[in-house]
Amino acid sequence: MRWFKYGTFLLILLLAVYAVSMYFVPEKKSYTFEKEVNYPVEKVFPQFNNLKNYTRWHSYFSENNNFSIDYFTPYEGQGSSLSYRDKKDEDNFGDLFIRYENPLKTLRYQLFEGENSTPYLIDLKFKNLQGKTHITWYIHTPKQPLLKRSLNLISEEDLAAQIDKSMKNLAGVLANKVDREKQRESLKFDSLIIEQQSGQLLLGINVSTKNEKNSLFKNIVMNHNKVFNYVKMDLGKKDDEYGEPLLITNADNFKDKEVSYYYGIPLSKRISVSDNNFSFRTVNPAKSYVIYYRGTYTGRIKAIQQLLSKAKEDGLRTGDLQQTFLEEPSDENSTVMKLSLPVF
CATH class of the missing domain: 3.30.530.20 (START domain)
Structure with missing residues (x-):
């Protein structure tokens, strides 16, 4: 009982000192x-x-x-x-x-x-x-x-x-x-050029969707947000730890009723990924025919046809088309992208 009194007195004393x-x-x-x-x-x-x-x-x-x-x-x-x-x-x-x-x-x-x-x-x-x-x-x-x-x-x-x-x-x-x-301001849009592109490691998802004017771009926006949020929020990557989003697809599938594509974001190295919806994909270095394009998303088809026509004219085999979004895809009527077609 005495220790209880002493303890109570000490507690009151400490509270008093704290209050003062x-x-x-x-x-x-x-x-x-x-x-x-x-x-x-x-x-x-x-x-x-x-x-x-x-x-x-x-x-x-x-x-x-x-x-x-x-x-x-x-x-x-x-x-x-x-x-x-x-x-x-x-x-x-x-x-x-x-x-x-x-x-x-x-x-x-x-x-x-x-x-x-x-x-x-x-x-x-x-x-x-x-x-x-x-x-x-x-x-x-x-x-x-x-x-x-x-x-x-x-x-x-x-x-x-x-x-x-x-x-x-x-x-x-x-x-x-x-x-x-500044780099964007120096770009020449709608001109076909040749670039030696470096390899990249992508983290993203595989997608299949209908090739319809409105639904295709909406599907791309949805999957962009899904991949971006996973890389940014779940993996905690900062702005300087990832690159510009990239869509990889068959070059002439714009004529098909259904489109399959891979949408990924470049990372500097492989990391542990717990979500099975996401997978890594390697893009090898390659000589590529490139067009920087600005306009509606459906308008890109003319630029893609120009790339394919040039490769055929030069007698070269082609790889999958790479669409790099230089500005975040959000408005179907205003897109800025780099269209790259690897040639061999």
Whole structure:
């Protein structure tokens, strides 16, 4: 009984010391960080107001491969949101919202952690500086009652380190994106050229579907999302760890009532894959006749016929046609792709 009294007294004493120490901790805190990115604001802002883009480079999300993330429409701008949950830590979950947007100038996020009903407020201000973007982060922690103020002891150094790491990731993403855009601008569309193509290792799925104007492209979009989500979400691959999606099919099956194709995404190496719907496929290096095409998806047929005609004229055997989507397939009336026909 005496030990119980001593234990109770000690517990009360510790609570009292804790309460007194928390009295000196602010009920909420604010931090300001200023960063600069070497890209114009029109390139930088979409990486913040599109939450799918945001989670690819922000270190809080990109470094945790156990996060399961659900995105909700609209996927960008004011009103967009996401929910995240750690598959290995049931106490680590939350919701992120974009509450306000002034395009190319300001954004306001609200971040709810766990069951906390009071959010973090994150305000961002963007300023264009001669081709560079100056970003000011204003982070406000939730107001906490006396006994929970220890949650506001988050270190400014830790926050600064997280933002620094995120900014480096963002710079890498933008570098890849801008480089691709510059390469795209230099392409000559609708001209037949010869390229020596390197080999690739693809991870994807085999598909058979009807060759009808609307249903074929819808089927491609559906399978693109399926493969992309598996590589990105389930396998946790970052932007610089995979290449542009590739559809492989028989070159002249556009005349058939049913089309069989393989849709895959290039990876740097083989990894363990638990889902039997997905398989690896190797594309060997080859000399190829190539046409860069931009237009409706059905309009590609004329370019394919041009490739086949050239190979026949030169007396060469042909391999499977490769359709590399240079822009994500989403609109049947506006596609950008590289059509490659290996020749022997």
